[in-house]
Amino acid sequence: MGLIVQKYGGSSVADAEGMKRVANRIVSAKRDGNQVVVVVSAMGDTTDELIELAKQITPIPSGRELDMLLTAGERISMALLAMAITNLGHEARSFTGSQAGVITTSAHGRARIIDVTPGRIQEALKEGAIAIVAGFQGISQDTKDVTTLGRGGSDTTAVALAAALDADVCEIYTDVDGVFSADPRVVPNARKLKTVTYDEMLELAASGAKVLHLRCVEYARRYDLPIHVRSSFTTNEGTWVVKDHPVGHSLGKGTEMEQAIISGIAHDKSEAKITIVGVPDRTGVAARIFQAIADADINIDMIVQNVSAAATGLTDISFTLPKAEGPDATSILQKLQGEVGFASIQYDDQIGKLSLVGAGMRSHPGVTATFFGALSNAGVNIEMISTSEIRISIICRESDIERGVRAAHTAFELDTDQNEAVIYAGTGL
């Protein structure tokens, strides 16, 4: 008996059949004696269809009106889901983001949650009803306008609501069984992780794992709220995203007392690389460059700068960013060329990023050597390297990515066909 927040994505409620299947699942959680709050996305492709409608009207819709338009999507799905539950003999009430007390900034299209005041949800729960809440949306604190949260918005709604309601768990339903040690489409014998820490999940999400969005994991970590990522098509246990791996945690059998080192391998083909060649090695130059990029709201990922050649006093700065933002960034940098005085800009969108993530990494030296050795044996050339305490990322050719992922997965003994868990003792990081 507890309070569960469940989140269902658009593919789970794409049609009436999906709605009914999800409704059964929700009712079953309620029958188990839980209080249930459900966060739901717009049905299937509804959001894309609404964006298409807006494009027929104007090339640059105002943010306020686009948010007003798009929030119709969750309104439709939540009302239908409430009907489907009522049809099963349980009371359900749907609430918009505003009604659920999701208070946000007024940045339309990418609003951030400021506060959640779920009085009406608590009232509905107290009266025995199941509460259905529109994901992805809120109301701005200043202007009382309808806002949307942008990418990963519905997951974030679910976690924020779960935190505000002091829920026991936030269940994120998706079309895969949980979080895997690598993308199962690339590594067919990837294993499903039983648990993953917030820190590991953040690194995995930032490194290209799409199952959970960065924002929602950040939110869960801040409130220490357990997330259970699982499939809406099976009743299998999924992956728990928690503060720490449980004592005796292991990835396999027989090593209950050992701590896992590597949780998984993520990859990302959505980035491009920009190299600024011949940058004068002066104080403030890098700051000037990245301020200009930041002012244009462009998210950059990895940054690498080598020591400058003593003879020339010049250095090269490389960074990666989403491919979609490449043209903008390039044009911003070109405008800076006169002021900063660098030699040239190189743009490369044929790169891939491969990341090794694991909390155990910090206490187990040698991980890097094994990683790089595996890549080398697979013929993958490393172009850039970036590390955090629990992650090593490399940039290589986009065409080498899948070969690299499989090689690393095998090197760290993550493949499911082996019964021993990972006990790694290397030769120094």
Place this chain on the structure above:
Amino acid sequence: MGLIVQKYGGSSVADAEGMKRVANRIVSAKRDGNQVVVVVSAMGDTTDELIELAKQITPIPSGRELDMLLTAGERISMALLAMAITNLGHEARSFTGSQAGVITTSAHGRARIIDVTPGRIQEALKEGAIAIVAGFQGISQDTKDVTTLGRGGSDTTAVALAAALDADVCEIYTDVDGVFSADPRVVPNARKLKTVTYDEMLELAASGAKVLHLRCVEYARRYDLPIHVRSSFTTNEGTWVVKDHPVGHSLGKGTEMEQAIISGIAHDKSEAKITIVGVPDRTGVAARIFQAIADADINIDMIVQNVSAAATGLTDISFTLPKAEGPDATSILQKLQGEVGFASIQYDDQIGKLSLVGAGMRSHPGVTATFFGALSNAGVNIEMISTSEIRISIICRESDIERGVRAAHTAFELDTDQNEAVIYAGTGL
């Protein structure tokens, strides 16, 4: 320079082209120096499509959730319309019923407006913006739930908002040029009325004229708010619905000092007739019957009861009601048969109603005789009669309706091919 409330129906904004056409029209009113508030319905068949979706989920959707679902329709159209206006270089802001301050009862699907507190609309107007408001919807005073106003809801929103804003006029845009002396599909030479009084319009609407809904006319009459019914496809003057015909009003040329008698002829094929045969002529019996009908929320229209035959002490009671409600009403009456003790129920859905409406009728006797004479000459048999001060309605065979409408239209000299206006002097009502 004034404050105009404009209302556009779903057929006017059925697609992107329609949106743009309507946006141009709105901007033109704004350019003329007016403050403009626009009430908009859901696009084309959106509402029907949403109802269809709900039916796929459950045969009996809850009222609260159905309202939540259906209000997505106006949300989409108002956001798109605001975008289309912004695209023309004018500021537009969309508002839900709740944001516009449309406070209603909590009767989902047929909520009534209790109050309108349009503070946000006034603020938008003050700041020079065009306000776009979702028709058909509001928020319940007690439960703060989203409600819909039922049939004619968007027209009612427009008039209610116009009254609350003390607007100069409420323009109702439709796909016809105004209110006609008869349905132009039945009477090709029906004339467009320049003005029609609230009372006449109420009788016309109640008698089957579909151009304006009863509720919205009632509301306009209460607040003495002029309605201008006009086409969204032309810039022609339409019909003004006002308190009194202007001095010198006439339907045609040359009779400026005369008052019109008959404004128009309405007909309605959507009703059925129920006759309860052999009802004991006792006090309270009719009350018992119609209370049972009212308890089931069935709207009845005409009621006729003849004096009872002295020999038997039995009478027949006939009434008309929407065909859709016929089965329910019949089954309710069957349950009453034992208690009330009538002989039988007759159900007839092959009837039509034909109504003659005109404020001048009360001061001009002989209208009835001319009306009945015209029907008789056209071979139309009268089955029931009901009158008000400014209306005479008859029930006849459904198949006789169109012939009857044309005959009456000609008898009262309403046809446009004649240049003289109606000056009728009959031989006594």
